[in-house]
Amino acid sequence: MLKFQDVYYTYPDGQCVLKGLSLHVPLGKKCALIGHNGCGKTTLFLHANGLLIPDSGEVYWKGKKIDYKQKTLQKWRQEVGIVFQNPEHQLIAPTITEELAFGLHNLRVEKSVINQLLQETMDDFSLHKWRDKPIHHLSLGQKKWLSLASVMIMKPSLLILDEPTAYLDRLQVERFMEKLNDIHQKGVTVFMATHDLDLVFQWADVVFVMHDGQIVMQGKPEEVFVQGERLKQFQIGVPLLAAVWNTLFPNERRIPRSIEEIKARMKV
Amino acid sequence: MLKFQDVYYTYPDGQCVLKGLSLHVPLGKKCALIGHNGCGKTTLFLHANGLLIPDSGEVYWKGKKIDYKQKTLQKWRQEVGIVFQNPEHQLIAPTITEELAFGLHNLRVEKSVINQLLQETMDDFSLHKWRDKPIHHLSLGQKKWLSLASVMIMKPSLLILDEPTAYLDRLQVERFMEKLNDIHQKGVTVFMATHDLDLVFQWADVVFVMHDGQIVMQGKPEEVFVQGERLKQFQIGVPLLAAVWNTLFPNERRIPRSIEEIKARMKV
């Protein structure tokens, strides 16, 4: 779906962040990107809808090479939704309705369609109860929720999230992940960067490990997280669950991905 | 060491946050505070060195009731160091040296003493390599590190941290926790709020569970986290390790607190 080929990028201040990155986000999968802070994850995301233009290398979207013309960009940006790390840096309008309508209005969608989409999204994300609140009265968790809603209202086919669960409490994380699964069920490809390895392990179909501006490992979580030694080299650990399992049953290579899976296995 | 007795606090906008909170942070222990977002943790911390004054109820510091006079406050604030959640909103000076010296200057410490403490802290936190950088060029992880250093330079006897590990990657968390253990070893009581239950489980001596402006549970982590049902009621889960253990060995009540402990037990 989204493909990077040998992408190089250096910031104007001379900091080289992407160093020949190649990556292929497969259609309809739940993808996770892990890597230590400063390895270039955010920069990568900014390339995923043309906010930054690679110095060299190509970016493909749905098989087509991106030409960075205004028209291509606009269409592309509608199809790729990004939820940034800090909701304060994303929410522009002071009220919820306006925030949701912002992207649609930019695409010059008709008023009646906007209203209908607004209604749908409000229902979908149960935003009605906050509707009359200004954004500065929302809590951080609610702001995060809203920034997801305001991206999803554009009906993107790829949803990118940068550290969506930081600062959220357990219940909020649960709700958020439930929503993500929902969104994925409806056919949206989800691509998320996070430090929560246990979450990745449980949730992802594909894991990409990024280090120093390149993708150094990729594959199914069970395959990636088995290679504890290599991960260590990239300053990444192993999910707790995998670590526990390896300690308890060092000979068993098939690691369960969640407590439910352990339960199921125990029964067998 | 620090004691709250029946503390009530309502914000000027009418939001009642602390509702008869009682808490005793024991001397020299590693304490953790857990609770869902919005339960009042940050407000509690702001009471811990007189940044907020309770509407009713008492606060005791080292056995003495706080009288909120300017002189008491100043001494108290030197003895209680707080590392706030967002380092972006804690660092105030334009350079690292000034940031470190900020608190000392305010206490009118002598210049030669300040210089010596600066030197010590720079060594201790290995800040020399950044020393000439302006603060806004640091990464988030570095800012967090610096905010810890600039609190520790005051030699507090109680260190309070609000969500210190959010947004940090694994290696950074490890380094941070190592430092905290170091600090604790030197006789400082540490009191931390976090959502990372596995961290709490591994690290804390005492856990406080906060819900709706009150402390509803407290005790050793092994005692607290056994009560999964009650925790659920307060919108808190169980550490993954405890959950795995309970699934695998439902009859064994003594839950290991870390992978090392599991390894040790396996050998026996």
Place this chain on the structure above:
Amino acid sequence: MNKWKLALLVCCLSIYFTFSSSTSTFAMHIMEGFLPVKWVIFWWIIFLPFFILGLRSLLRVTRKNPELKLLMALSGAFTFVLSALKIPSVTGSSSHPTGVGLGAVLFGPLAMTVMGSIVLLFQALLLAHGGLTTLGANAVSMAVVGPLVAYGIYCFGMKTSISQRLIIFLAAFFSDLATYVVTSFQLALAFPDATGGISASFLKFVGIFAITQIPLALTEGLLTVIVWNFLCTY
């Protein structure tokens, strides 16, 4: 420092000092209902042409570069927040159109008029400071005259070999004085002295405000220079 960043910094500083703490001294903010109707209308009529010209220049700038709206709104918010903060020595001081002129060098002097008026509107509608009827009069002193004086001093200073810091200090100092002289003049026109007429009334206001305004203008000039130093150094 890139051009827009510099512009932002200057703009923030400048607007900030215009409004920094007019909240605590009534003097620099003529309160709602204070002026009689005819003066309300008079000052609005004086103010509007500047405002409209400012609006046009703003439209020109933002059409070329729409993201500048963001920058302007951010600096407006910055200014407003500082003016509402209760920090010793930040508030408790007066108005200060310091570098509005400096911001004007980059944004165009008239664009500053618009931003200034917007901050005044926020002060009226979120803090109940100043007012809607007196917005015209307040804007003339703070968003028109102050910036122009600062702009003039800056332009003049840049041609001479005076050090930059001194220019900034002087621009800050004199634009503040200009603002308060204009305010005094406005009050004198509206409330002429029963015996001495307008001139006596003017002297009365200027004299009294001088006691508070001159020291404040001095300290704020210094504060500006310090912040300016931070900005240049880091």
Place this chain on the structure above:
Amino acid sequence: MNRFDTIAYNNRLRKVPPEQKVFFSFLLLLIVMLGNRDMQTVIIIWLAVWIVWYARVSWQVYVKALLLVSAFLCVSLPLLIVSIDHSFHISVNSSNISLVITLCFRSIAAWSCLFFLLVTTPFTEFLYTLKRMKVPSIIIELLFLTYRFVFVFARAADELHVAMKARSGGNHWRHAAMLIFQLIQKTWLYYEALSFALRARSFSGEITYVQKEGDVLCKRYLFEAIIGVVMIVLLGVIGGELL
């Protein structure tokens, strides 16, 4: 600032259409500016009823704000009462005193109108009204964005200030300079981050806002407002001092 803003979102007149409230307070403001002292007195009392009773704004908040304004007024009045002639002879003129009393009533009445608007109408809704009044969109856009950022910065400033106090700082003028400097840095950071976010959502160069819809005219309040205004105007006509 936060306080008045919060009240504006949570008062009992919140659901009354903003146009009604804005028109009402502007009309009263006009009457205050043109009317006599009796009308102003009636308006002060009447608006106090609206604010404290109908809108359920806590009376402490109202009284505190009122006292603050009166204090501002008091500071400025002595200057107006006293007159100085050319030989620097200070005297008190009786005509000045009546002028000052007039001024007091007018100011407080006008302030009441402003305050009523402030605590009953959220700023964004005030903007909808401005838009209906065909104010140029660039002004509304700027006001709109500024309003959003005001609270972001207010929070940042607040947290920075608390952090300073936690280390016994915040009383030195140098700290004020530091705070300003930090806020300027934040401003720039926000600009960079938000411009990405804007482009990510295909910013078309125009910041938009949808029309608030579904407000029904509130008959009960409208009725009272009309009756009240008519009576006040009549009072002015009978007093014979209108205009």
